[in-house]
Amino acid sequence: MGKKEHEPVSEEEKESGKLKVTRRDFLKGLGASTVAAAVITTGGAHSEAEAAAPPKGTRDALITTEINGRSYRVAVKTHWTLLDVLRRELGLTGTKNSCNRGSCGACTVIMDGMAVYACALLAVEADKRKITTIEGLSDGEKLHPIQSVFIQEDALQCGFCTPGMIISTKALLDKNPRPSEAEVKEALSGTICRCAAYPKIVKAVMSVSQKA
């Protein structure tokens, strides 16, 4: 994807540091795939000229982000989500895609101390921010205590929600090292575990927080 295909970022946008993207641009960039149920013939709405051009609203941007203590400069499209960039562009596939609609917590990362859904943020919103993903928790083969306790207590089954669960736990314990069980459940309620290893997850988090 050469830069020439798309509209460049304006100088003001580059200088302001915060890259702006309108909701309209974002939706355009996604491409409208909805099909009106009332009409018999669907599709074919685009003219030849439009088809040859890059999708409307896609613009290039350059962001600088600190991820897991390392600085990254990434060329992105303004409609890409942080999740797209982490997984597809940077190969940090520990942050999982499950719903892509901010409803399940599989893609939870910590941004400037807050647990956030990476699928519900545009990559440009991560510009000049500090991000921690699951890959940033362990140090080589040395595990973070939360990871160790998840292993010991068998606080997982398929493991697909586990990165989100562990990151949510870290965001909680960083702020509140000795949470009550109710606080743990509240903090983790935005991450769905379909295997429902919930009893063991609560046990694991309570046990590691008591040690903290």
Next chain:
Amino acid sequence: MSSQFKIIGTRQPKIDAFERVTARAKYASDFYLPRMLYCKVLRSPYPHARIVSIDTSKASALPGVALVLTHKEMPEYVWHIGMPLLTDVARFVGDDIAVVAAKDEETATEALDLIKVEYQKLPFVLDPEEALKPNAPKLYPDGNLIGGKPAVVSRGDVEKGFTEADLVYEATYRTNMLQHATREPRVCVAVWEAGKLTLWDSTQYSFDVQRGVAKALNMPMSKVRVVCDFMGGGFGDRSGPERYNVLAALVARKTGRPARIEFDREENFTAGHHRYPVILSLKYGVKKDGTLTALQAKAIADMGAYAHFQGAGGTMEVIMSTYRCPNMKGESYSVTTNKPEGGFMRCVGHPQGTFPQEIHMDIIAEKLGMDPVELRLKNYARLEDGDQFRKIPFSSNGMEECIKRGAETFKWNERWKKPVSSAGPVKSGIGMAIHACRHGAIAPGWPSSGMVRVNSDGTINVFTGTSDIGGGQKGTMAMIAAEELGVPLKNVFVTATDTDVTTDTFGTTGSRQTITGGTGTRLAAADAKNQLLDIAAAELKTDKKNLVISEGTVYARGSEKGVPLDQIAAKAPGPIMGRGVGIAPTNMIFHSFAAHFAEVEVDTRTGAVKVLKLVAVHDLGRAINAMATENQIEGGAIQGMGFALAEEQITDRATGICINPSYLDYKVLTIKDFPEITPVIVESVDPFGPFGARGVGEPPYSVPAPAITNAIYNAIGVRFSEIPLTKGVVLASLKKAKS
């Protein structure tokens, strides 16, 4: 715990937990390959429509699009019941019309919009009872009843049974369409290289994907490799080959580039499988003393547009074998409708039978003035009952212990009270239910195999076809091999689900891997052990019978001085490879047994139901890994609570469109929604399964719904024949009961 074992029955963390907690585990959805094409499927907006014309020229011309395929370019191949690879007749909203492969997702999505389809809308039917009527719109020329007639099972004489009964009770129950809602979406990445196809797939049964894709593309199986090292949940949604596997493979073959298909969340709801709804009518006859004299059942299963099998029969199994009764008759109607594919979901067909049957039994107990526990104890199918049609006994049967230990743990006798006996607006109640199912089974002809290699340093590699979908299946195989061989668990590594290097053990479906994969692995370990002992016997100049292996060292019985396995392995003429193939016996059938006891609180002002306590007792033969077993029971029970209280996939009657295809609108339980759960393990020791074990993946799902529904009755005096029991449903029923 069983002291005769060193490893079996212990509490072990997952063997691959490090990979999972660090997210170094590579799931199929994590494969992003150079030059990879992103594929998107054009899906039907109509529940039933014929494609008059389809024009892909604009989509194909869009820069970045590599390939567009429609039914015209597809090999002729029919899946399941009636499903083409891409269709020219859409049979549900979401049916696969075309596939686009492009350089990125945005381009693929844009290209979908450029495909011009002219549809001729056809009349559609969404309700299975409507679909059975003579004038209903037909999905297939032969009509909507799969097989053309109901499947009938019968033993004894039900009419005679009803005349012998003191009480005959009849009622009809309904269950809903449910979603697996696995955390990992349906995803497959296909690579075609050097004449060989590799699929990185999220699948519960790689060997069936291999078989299906090879058949559809007319390829030798030897040139199709399917790998699933890690998988983000299955629950039945990925039990075998699916059309997206073939679509990805075809794109890779035609373009020479890696091809990725990943469903978005909405597609997972609308174009995946689901738990098929069942309408179950029960008529049971019973004597005053509680003895069942006749069971009659009629099941109508709504299998959607492309049934994977005749689902009503799955529900009927519960009626056939939970209780002993000489007279039984069942009629099963599996019906096609213009809804998504009815497929497999955790404990296939059984929750749809256990929920009704256990409410039915609760009502009968009340009518007879009997304790519900006593009624179950009187009638549960005994060891010798097994298959009551062919008179084949169960392999082992811990049902009585399940019921008794559950009642004891829950303190049923002390806590039992008459319905609606708590004062105030928040009322508490207790209820129970039992469940017997053929899951965790093996039957003649089912693949059961394994391979074990002993390395020159005495460590062990296990090769198993098992997909570890979260149940800890890899660890189970490691524990079985370590126990059999007498080596430390840390010296065992498991390679799972790579069709190039492992062998078929059937799917990680039907709770069966402990018994199919486990038996194969145990036999393979025994074979390897036998080869090691042959060498050791010559070395130590003693009879093989005198030798034991412990902690990776071979000892002659009574002697303290041993020879480590690496020294034995070094003397072998080549690598020691153990092979195991399990052959299921024909003189027994395999079932799992369970009893659940629940306490609930119902707020009669809001209709809110809160489950306070659940005791979940399961006979699984023997637990291989006690911790993983608990985790399965807890997780399955919580998912089953969702079935009872929250989950329902809703189809709009006017359009056939699913109106809640997201985690926001389809409610699965969160970490705030589970009660105190006490898992209890009963070990009836299976005579065939590895070290006496059977599986337990599915049974915990089926039992909470009826136990909770019965407890709600005990609290508020209102019976329910449909779930989920959301606040609105409970409140409306309370109002109706009052007036």
